[in-house]
Amino acid sequence: MPKFSSENPLVYTIKNLCKVCYTCVRECPVKAIKIDNGQAEVIQERCIACGNCIQVCSQGAKVFFNSTDNVFDIIKSEEKTIACIAPSFPAEFNEIDNYKQLVGMMREIGFDYVTEVSFGADLVAREYKHIFDNNKSTPIITSDCPAIVYYIEHYHPEIANSLAPILSPAMAMAKVVRKKYGANTKVIFIGPCVAKKAESDYFDEVITFTELKQMFVSQNINHANVKESQFDGPHSGKGAIFPVNHGLLKSINKTEGFEAGQVITAEGKKKFKEAVKEFKQGALKTQHLELLSCDGCIQGPGMTDKGNLYAKRKNIFMYVKSKLETLDEETWQKDMQFFSDIDLSRNFEIIDRRLIKPDEKQIAALLIKMGKTSPNDLLNCGTCGYDTCNEHAIAVLQGLAEQEMCLPFTIEELHKSIKDLSVSNKILADTRQALKQSEKLASMGQVSAGIAHELNNPLGIITLYSSALKDDLDVKSEVYQDIKIIDEQAERCKNIVGGLLNFARKNKVQLSDSNITKLIEHSFDSILKPKNITINFINNIENNIVKLDYDQMMQVITNLEKNAIEAMPNGGRLLVELSETIKNVEIKISDNGTGISQENLEKIFTPFFTTKIVGKGTGLGLSLVYGIIKMHKAKINVKSNDKPEKGETGTTFLITIPKDL
Numbered sequence: 001m002p003k004f005s006s007e008n009p010l011v012y013t014i015k016n017l018c019k020v021c022y023t024c025v026r027e028c029p030v031k032a033i034k035i036d037n038g039q040a041e042v043i044q045e046r047c048i049a050c051g052n053c054i055q056v057c058s059q060g061a062k063v064f065f066n067s068t069d070n071v072f073d074i075i076k077s078e079e080k081t082i083a084c085i086a087p088s089f090p091a092e093f094n095e096i097d098n099y100k101q102l103v104g105m106m107r108e109i110g111f112d113y114v115t116e117v118s119f120g121a122d123l124v125a126r127e128y129k130h131i132f133d134n135n136k137s138t139p140i141i142t143s144d145c146p147a148i149v150y151y152i153e154h155y156h157p158e159i160a161n162s163l164a165p166i167l168s169p170a171m172a173m174a175k176v177v178r179k180k181y182g183a184n185t186k187v188i189f190i191g192p193c194v195a196k197k198a199e200s201d202y203f204d205e206v207i208t209f210t211e212l213k214q215m216f217v218s219q220n221i222n223h224a225n226v227k228e229s230q231f232d233g234p235h236s237g238k239g240a241i242f243p244v245n246h247g248l249l250k251s252i253n254k255t256e257g258f259e260a261g262q263v264i265t266a267e268g269k270k271k272f273k274e275a276v277k278e279f280k281q282g283a284l285k286t287q288h289l290e291l292l293s294c295d296g297c298i299q300g301p302g303m304t305d306k307g308n309l310y311a312k313r314k315n316i317f318m319y320v321k322s323k324l325e326t327l328d329e330e331t332w333q334k335d336m337q338f339f340s341d342i343d344l345s346r347n348f349e350i351i352d353r354r355l356i357k358p359d360e361k362q363i364a365a366l367l368i369k370m371g372k373t374s375p376n377d378l379l380n381c382g383t384c385g386y387d388t389c390n391e392h393a394i395a396v397l398q399g400l401a402e403q404e405m406c407l408p409f410t411i412e413e414l415h416k417s418i419k420d421l422s423v424s425n426k427i428l429a430d431t432r433q434a435l436k437q438s439e440k441l442a443s444m445g446q447v448s449a450g451i452a453h454e455l456n457n458p459l460g461i462i463t464l465y466s467s468a469l470k471d472d473l474d475v476k477s478e479v480y481q482d483i484k485i486i487d488e489q490a491e492r493c494k495n496i497v498g499g500l501l502n503f504a505r506k507n508k509v510q511l512s513d514s515n516i517t518k519l520i521e522h523s524f525d526s527i528l529k530p531k532n533i534t535i536n537f538i539n540n541i542e543n544n545i546v547k548l549d550y551d552q553m554m555q556v557i558t559n560l561e562k563n564a565i566e567a568m569p570n571g572g573r574l575l576v577e578l579s580e581t582i583k584n585v586e587i588k589i590s591d592n593g594t595g596i597s598q599e600n601l602e603k604i605f606t607p608f609f610t611t612k613i614v615g616k617g618t619g620l621g622l623s624l625v626y627g628i629i630k631m632h633k634a635k636i637n638v639k640s641n642d643k644p645e646k647g648e649t650g651t652t653f654l655i656t657i658p659k660d661l
Helices: 023-027 052-056 068-076 099-109 118-134 146-155 157-162 169-181 209-218 247-251 255-259 269-281 309-326 329-338 360-369 389-397 407-472 478-504 516-526 550-566 621-631
Strands: 011-013 033-036 039-042 062-064 081-085 113-116 186-191 205-208 263-267 288-292 512-515 533-539 545-548 572-580 584-591 635-641 650-658
Touching: 011 039, 023 033, 023 052, 052 062, 068 186, 068 205, 068 209, 081 169, 099 113, 099 209, 113 118, 113 169, 118 169, 118 329, 146 157, 146 269, 157 269, 169 186, 186 209, 205 209, 263 269, 269 288, 360 389, 407 478, 512 516, 512 550, 516 533, 516 545, 516 550, 516 572, 516 584, 545 550, 550 572, 550 584, 550 621, 550 650, 621 635
Parallel strands: 081 113, 081 186, 186 205, 263 288, 533 572
Antiparallel strands: 011 062, 033 039, 512 545, 572 584, 584 650, 635 650
């Protein structure tokens, strides 16, 4: 197809209309559709211009090059213009009562001559009759359909010598009109076929019936406002029946060849491919093949009406019947004789467009990558546009398709993405909460540092003078007891201030290789265990050595263990578990105590917040725990239930420490 290229495509995609349904991939007989980033693109070098993708695209995303502007330019030129209309026109213009009205409309557009391609079909039919009569042993394939010719030239070049070396009726008619009306006349072919647009060596331009109707509309031309006119000669005979099924055989009175099984006709994407396949295999040794890429020329992609097959066929037969009844046989014979010296032979351009097939190992590896690890996974559902999973894998490796075209694979990937997104959302929520908590701690730290600084001096004076007074008083006196209380409370205030300073101070952790198992075991020695509480320790790690600040982490563990015991006033169970993953060590501290309400869970790491009664807690313990954990670049999460109706009550803290700090 020399006239068209990637820069000047014949069939192409309107991308904003393409919904990526893969219908065009499914219907393309040579898989000339490439899916790139979810967009279907026509590969011009592989396209045979059959127009299947145009006919099946429900969104109108597949279109062909529109030549109407070029034709108008030719008509406006000083050269004589000849319109050669395909014999399938009665199937398209069924709304026109008389073909003479159609001829008149075409003259109104500006064509100087209007002729029928069917006379070219008469000449070509005579050549085929000669082959059928004299070639009984070597089978041939008809070469009238350009898409079939391109298909064999590019995808089955080894049988190209079986193509009948005869021009198509349209090509033959181009030679006829140039002989009759002059070599310099401009010849415009009009028909149902998109592939004809590629036969640039024979026509100055090609338009489809669809485009011809567009030209009528643009010029406000209809059959009611034109003068009827007759076709220009030469006039045809039985060649007018060429577009229908077995039309070639009928035009040369060779229907007996069909009945005897000597000629096999195949129309449409699947049938013509199967016929070619069996022809190559030698299963059709003496048969001739009459092939069409679409379902007959009366169903071509250049027609506006894609249905009503039998009504169209009836219109063709009615027109041929009327034509033969009025045919001037003598004039027709003279014309056939006059144009008999036209060379109707042709050669074919062999260009192998077949892609190299990947080896079986590559195909198997890709199928495994797509989750197809066993024969049961090969669903062959066809949603990707390919008949089998194997064909789809080959197309992916050839760069024509994408893995995501496989619906089961895409659904599975979607499920994974949703799961990953859910995990990411959880991490994001935890990070947001941690950031929120860090902001609270930072602001509280500044306040705490200021408070601690201001309280230290007066507390020191109170402690100093209360101690001095105690030394001068009798321990049994009532005043001594009062001073003792003052001294104790001052000491308590001093401890609170110390906690504030520890909270506000930006401490640094002193990391060292520490035995996490021994740390947990020693933590139990630092707490008072009531008799009604049992302590269990489960160790599920193999490598006990972890980098951490031993003393500060001990403070974290003992603080959480003390809180757990205090949350079980009526007794219960304290469980400490050690486990590990590839990257982390996890410490889980659980109790079955009273639990923490949901409204308080977000506040537990906030300084001065406590659920304990007055005098039992300062609200700084968990704030210090949180700070130490963050300095270790670790994480702390808490889950709690305080409602017995929802299950066992209690609280669980989970500390996750990275192994690689």
